[in-house]
Amino acid sequence: MPMTAEEIESMIRASIPDAQVEITDLAGDGDHYAARVVSESFRGLPRVRQHQRVYEALGGRMGGVLHALQLTTATPS
Amino acid sequence: MTDDALARIDAAVKSNDVLLFMKGTPLFPQCGFSSRAVAILDHLGVEYATIDVLQDQGVRQGIKVYSDWPTIPQLYVKGEFIGGSDIMMEMYEAGELAALFDQAGISKAA
Numbered sequence: 001m002p003m004t005a006e007e008i009e010s011m012i013r014a015s016i017p018d019a020q021v022e023i024t025d026l027a028g029d030g031d032h033y034a035a036r037v038v039s040e041s042f043r044g045l046p047r048v049r050q051h052q053r054v055y056e057a058l059g060g061r062m063g064g065v066l067h068a069l070q071l072t073t074a075t076p077s
Numbered sequence: 078m079t080d081d082a083l084a085r086i087d088a089a090v091k092s093n094d095v096l097l098f099m100k101g102t103p104l105f106p107q108c109g110f111s112s113r114a115v116a117i118l119d120h121l122g123v124e125y126a127t128i129d130v131l132q133d134q135g136v137r138q139g140i141k142v143y144s145d146w147p148t149i150p151q152l153y154v155k156g157e158f159i160g161g162s163d164i165m166m167e168m169y170e171a172g173e174l175a176a177l178f179d180q181a182g183i184s185k186a187a
Contacts, residue, residue, distance in 0.1 A: 047164045048146075055147050063147030068110075071163050 002031045004038070005067055008058070012037060015057030022043045034070040082135030086143050090153050094183055095125035096141050099150040107132055110162040114150040117162075117169045123178050124186045155181050 005023040012021050012035070020038040035054070042050040050073035055062045062069060084115055090096055093120070101107030103115045118125050130137040137149070144151055144158045152159040156178060159165070168174040 047167065048158060048160050051160065051164060052145060060147070063141065072167060 002029075003061065004030065005033065006067070008033060008069070011028065011059065011061075012054060012057045015040060018055065020076075026068075030047075032068040033066075036072045036074070038074045038076055040076055042073055052069065082133070083143055086136055086139050090143075091125075091156050093126040093153070094155055094181070095123055095178075097125055097127045097150055098130055098136070098153075098155045098185065099127050100129065100131050103127055103133060108147070108149070110152045114162045114165055117165050117174065118152075121169070121175055121178060122185045123183050145169035148150060154178070156182070 007024050009021045010052055012019055016039050018039050018041065022036045024034040027035055028034040028043070037050075037054050039053075042053070045053070051071055054071060054073065058066060058069075095168075097111075097118065099106060099108075099111035099114060101111055103119070103129060106112035107117055115127075128136060130140060132173055140149070140151060141147055146158070146161060148161050150162055150165075152161075152165055159168070159177070170175070
């Protein structure tokens with residue numbers, strides 16, 4: 001079963017409480033998403049670590065049921 | 078996955094200045110994300126080696142553990158994990174990837 005945008009967003013928020021999460025369904029098929037995650041907790045972390053934090057939040061689904069999630073991360077400006 | 082796969086990954090990472098783990102080959106990428114990664118490296122004109130994870134199940138699973146990263150492609154420069162295709166694109170657009178190759182003394186492809 002593919003994940004819904006709401007599921008993705010709530011899993012990220014559960015793990016990174018201050019995160020602002022924007023999910024876009026790229027293909028309209030519920031299987032190819034883009035996510036932009038903004039969190040103060042990313043400050044000072046290299047990009048790899050920021051993305052790893054989001055992947056951790058998704059609890060192993062990334063690369064599995066969640067095949068295509070284009071991810072960008074940022075700190076609040 | 079076996080220790081053997083991890084050892085082979087480690088050897089490849091350490092013996093190639095720029096190494097891309099991808100699905101397919103630069104000429105025939107088998108996934109849009111791998112295709113994008115190849116396009117970025119080609120555009121920057123650096124020499125790079127690739128490993129097709131579809132040809133080796135041990136490497137395909139092992140690289141996820143080795144890098145603590147769940148998806149393919151994955152870029153290594155001078156033995157250091159740089160990221161997947163999203164990070165490559167962000168760094169490319171910010172000019173950071175070209176700067177990283179310059180600093181690492183990576184030679185241009187002939």
